[in-house]
Amino acid sequence: MAVAAGLYYLAELIEEYSVTAKYVISWLIFGTAAIHLGLIIFEDLPLHLNMLGLLQQCIHWAMIRDFPVVKMTSFTLFASVINLVTHHYFAFKYFAIAYLPFSEVLGYFTICLWLVPLTLFVSLTANDYVLPTRGEKQPLLGDNNVVTDYLSRKANTYSLLSFFSYAKDSILPQRSKKAF
Template structure:
């Protein structure tokens, strides 16, 4: 009896590790796609935001959700639209980004408070969290790595070197990468063993 119990825990650990590796590989692939196709990514995220806004309008019309949850969601989606104005360059100190983060936390708090008091089936609760709360912020999080490979423009927010010499400033900062893809590349180089090439 105890042997199968121990095996079930071992199997659970193996399954968790497989799921973790699969999610990491999927995120790595998505980050590569976002870096390659930034214009298409911006359009996809824009449509995600529009569909989420329509969902919140549907909550106002067809459901008896509290107005505070729906209005908070609409404000957060409006902040996400303003973040897309400078996409793929995302300024994390911009008011729209800060409002988006604050509204994400507030909307989570209001949703947890509401769903703790009013019963909904688990699938409906997960539908709300997945489509209305997590989809757009997750897409914006994955697209943060596209910021590393954009071409320099005069709209750079950091101080420019040599009297607005955009190209020199861009290439002097080129070595510093802090996005999602650079995190995955660092993990790949530090954790996975390196193959040595044989010279014949």
């Protein structure tokens, strides 16, 4: 419940302050890339793990350029998911062979693998409140009013924030106010 509440709060913050969120995510990408460069220089992790990590951060940088707009059919999103799965596979394979303390393995996975993708996943809800533009695809049967079309489609959208709102309303008990 605490993790869900934390993700809900982060999703609301990102929706409210999308410019600041882009700035923070950009610095997370640079920080993670710097950590991978530091691991190449100072640690004896395999080079292919760090190169996959650097490639992942380059893909994330390409994704963040159009923030908060994320196209679910874009090449960068597919490349990011494929690279993330590949990076996980090689990281699991390496850490199964090499003996390292659990805290170091968890630190590597948390900072180098999960931090930026998780923030990008939570930030997908920021796209819900982007104003419509004339460049969006219009339906064939409908009027050419951009705002009316956008608001009619808006009722049918599903996002992480709407899921957490539904979960909050249906799972958590509601306190009733006493009338005096």
